[in-house]
Amino acid sequence: MYDQATIGARLRMLRKWRKLSLVELADLAGMSKSYLSMAERGERALDRRSYIAALADALQVSETELVGGPHLTKDPVQAAPHATIPQIRTALIANTLTAPLADQARPLPELLADMDRLDHSKYKFREAGRLLPAIIDELHVHAADPADEAEHRLALECLIEAFQMATFTTKDLGYGDLAHIAAMRAGEAAAILGDPINRGKADSLRIHTMPATTWRVRLTAAEQAVERLQPHVKDDTGVHVLGMLTLAASMAATVAADASRARHWLDHAAELAGRTADAPGDNWGAFSTTNVNVWRISLAVEQGEGGGVLELARNVEERRLAERRGRHTAFLTDVGRGLARDPRARERAVEWLHRAENVAPHKFRNDAKARETVGVLLQQVRSTTAGRVLRGMAARMGLPH
Structure with a gap:
């Protein structure tokens, strides 16, 4: 608890x-x-x-x-996703690439269709927990006993995508160790495939799940991954993967207080985003110009930015985030967190945080950073309207209010 x-x-x-x-x-x-x-x-x-x-x-x-670790409240929207964790844990730990947990699997095209529906689901966060364990189990069946080399490669590539979903589903719920296991499993599949793009995907997941106390290690790992992948980028997917690695490098440099390297990698990410469609809903990792602008806000908030985040927020076309509700909520939450640091903008902060909760309540109510901001704002906001909204959010997040 x-x-x-x-x-x-x-x-x-x-x-x-x-x-x-x-x-x-x-x-x-x-x-x-x-x-x-x-x-x-x-x-x-x-x-x-x-x-x-x-x-x-x-x-x-x-x-x-x-x-604080994963927690449960009386709110079913906040607590329900945690009920899927035991099945995800079993799928990640009990399967191997040579010994699957399941005895049989649906045809690979059927699993691919399920993966695509899940990726574009309006309720991806919730649906991933429900559907992902069976998909991972069945993909391992195809990987362990493929009909031919082409099917083997396809099963492994799909496993990397499934492990990506597992990585961020578990990470967002506070199960960091499980997220890292999912990332390492993606690395195993990528090692067999042996191509730079899939290795880059696995590197991105591994870097995102490294412990919080290793930011300089993260920065080195991200820069090395960028260097490895750069010569092999020949299509949009390659640009997306490389772009996500540059954003990871920029965040790591920001946390490590290396401002010049952070700017360098963020500028590189913006240049890469200009080479691909601004379509967060379709691009790998949501990499796009819109997503780079969202990351600019995350980086500014990490650097201690306050009310100035509103200027950065004007560069984000929210309509483009419609298919990425989790990303949309993260953007709104970061703006709210930034505003909360400015005593003159705390009521605006409550408005942005409330919007974030409305877009993806399951994600918002399980976000430790959002929880921290709401908890501190409770001590600061006294006005009737904002205070009432804030107390409602606090109640749904299990905070004393």
Whole structure:
């Protein structure tokens, strides 16, 4: 069960467990004592990746111990996706590429059609948990006993896509270890296929699931993956995969406080996006000009941006995100998180966060960063309308309100 408190309250508990004073922890993490004091009291949000990584490293705990693990509330929309995790876990762990869990499988074209429907589902997050375990099981049957080489390659390629869905489904629900297992399974399939594009896909998943305390390692891994893939990009899919790796490099550089490298990789991503259609719903990883603009906001919020995110938000054509509800919600949430840092814009922040919840409530209510922002805003917003909306969100997220 998730602790019903802000990350700051968990920080205080872990700090005292480690017998550290605020000054000692501030020195170890390279942060100010006043900021940590406000965070512990719930007056400042601890939602930046760099801060979480630094504090987890200083306290010698995992990110999950600091941020909080998967949690259940009385809200069925928030809690229901967690019920699918045992089946996803079994599919990821019990299958191997030579010994599938299932005895038989539907024809491969039928599984491909299911994968395509799932990828374009309005309720992808919810449907993935329900349908994905069986798809993974059956794809392993085809991979272990293919009719020919072409079917073997196709089954492995589809497994990589299925593992991608499993990676982000489990990651978004707070099961980081399962997400990393899914990414590593994608790497196994890519190693057999032996082509650069599929290896790039697997690299992207692995980089996204590395522990929070390894951002410089992530940056190196992302830059190496870009270098490996770059000479082999010859079509749109290659551009999409390379683009997602450059965005991963930009985020890693941002968290590692390397501003020049972050700008370099973000500029490279924008150049690549200009070479492909601006179609997040169709492109691998949603890579597109729209998605690069969404990432600009994520990076700005990670750097501590406040009310200025509204200017960046004007560059995002929200209609293009309609088929990527999770991405759309992440965009709205990041704008809300940024606005929440500006005392003059907190009521606007509540509006954006409420919009994020309405687009994809299952994702929003399971987002640790959104939860942290809502928890801190509860201490700050006093007006009747915004306060009522905020308390409603808090109740659905299982926060004291």
